[in-house]
Amino acid sequence: MTNADTNRFSAGGSALGYLAQVEYALLIALQRMDGDENLRLSLETVDDITFEVEGRPRELWQTKHRVSRQGSLGDASQDLWKTLHNWIETSSDRSACFLMTTAAAPAGTAASLLGPARSNEDVANAREKLDAVAQAAGNRGSATYYTRYLSLPEDQRTELLDRVVVLHGAVSAADMTERLISTVRKATVPQRRLPLVERLRGWWHGRAMAHLTSVAQGKNDWIDIGEIEGQLLLIAQSLRDDNLPLDYDDEPEPTRSEIAQDDRVFVAQLKLILLHHERIRQAVYDHNRAFLQRSRWQREQLLTIGELAAYDRRLMEEWKRVFLPLEEPSGNDEDLDTDKHVSALRLYQRLQDRALPEVRAEVRSGYIPFGSLHILADRLQIGWHPDWVELMKHRLAEVQSVDDGQGAA
DSSP, rough: HHHHHHHOOOOHHHHHHHHHHHHHHHHHHHHHHTTTTTTTEEEESSSSSSEEEEEEEEEEEEEEEEEEEEBBBBBBBBHHHHHHHHHHOOOOOOEEEEEESBBBTTTHHHHHTSSSOOOHHHHHHHHHHHHHHHTOOGGGGGGGHHHHHHHOOOHHHHHHTTTTEEEEEEGGGGGGHHHOOOOOOOEEEEGGGHHHHHHHHHHHHHHHHHOOOHTTTTTTOOOHHHHHHHHHHHHHHSTTTOOOOOOOOTTOOOOOOHTTOOOOOOHHHHHHOOOOHHHHHHHHHHOOOOOOOHHHHHHTSSOOTTTTHHHHHHHHHHHHHHSSSSSOOSSOOOOOOHHHHHHHHHHHHHHHSSSSOOOTTOOOOOOOOHHHHHHHHTTSSSOOSTTHHTTTTTGHHHHHHHHHHHHOO
């Protein structure tokens, strides 16, 4: 089967349309944020997207997203007629009705006349064009829509179209990121807008999923504009100069079987001091989250040049204050291995009890400092056992190979 044959049966376009609807809702909400604070929205209730105040729908939105078939929003367009039919059945005389579509409305068509800047004359001309199409009834697939439309008196058809706004040539899903960035430009500086949008979008998809689940269960559920604004401000605050966003608090913990098979250098270092397996699991959890977070900060260029290296030096100083010996060796009997393990465990616990610095003043993670210490241990820059240098020297070439090939977070 060829790619063309496969694409004929693909539901990708429909799925993308649903995802676009969710993102259109976020985009419109961000654009409405400076207006009515009491505004709230729902998905897949009265319409694709519904905005209401005090229990009354204020705006009904139909969204039409096309990928391979851009379409044309001509006077006989089935998308247009189906949308008008839906509004005849569901809208009140107080609801504004918006059709947001990626399709183009050719000049002179009814849809082109119903844009945001139309005049009363444009509305009247649009009604005449639609009346003519409905009376001709050329498209059998839209026959029901034509009949219902013509059942309205002329003045009611005009009133309906006076509430309709067609936003044709709308932003596609592929270009949505840039449009969202433009709506949050006042929230943070240019280089941090994309990280803000990515985090807001991630939260929004989860919030929309929870909302749609409630709607599917028959619950009367809404999303307040204030909730979206609060999340936007929270993310923007985490992107200030004295703060950084934390994205991995809820990362899944490693399983016992994963720990048993983990042969990374920092894990081997912990096993040298006979640390309890649950403590090792917590250390791996801290390391994994810290590594992911540091990598993301670097990838998004949220850190200044040399900032992470300076932070690691601060952590190494904390390690030295705890793990460097207090006195010179006496030259007498060497400590037994058991004593070394006990001493190492005691010092490890003392380091765990210290208030270690975060990478910036307002960051509150807990796992970044300890996870970063394990990153340093993985590079063999620090260790826990008194003889860690000697005991881990067989892994040195491995560590150097990783650093040379990939770098480190």
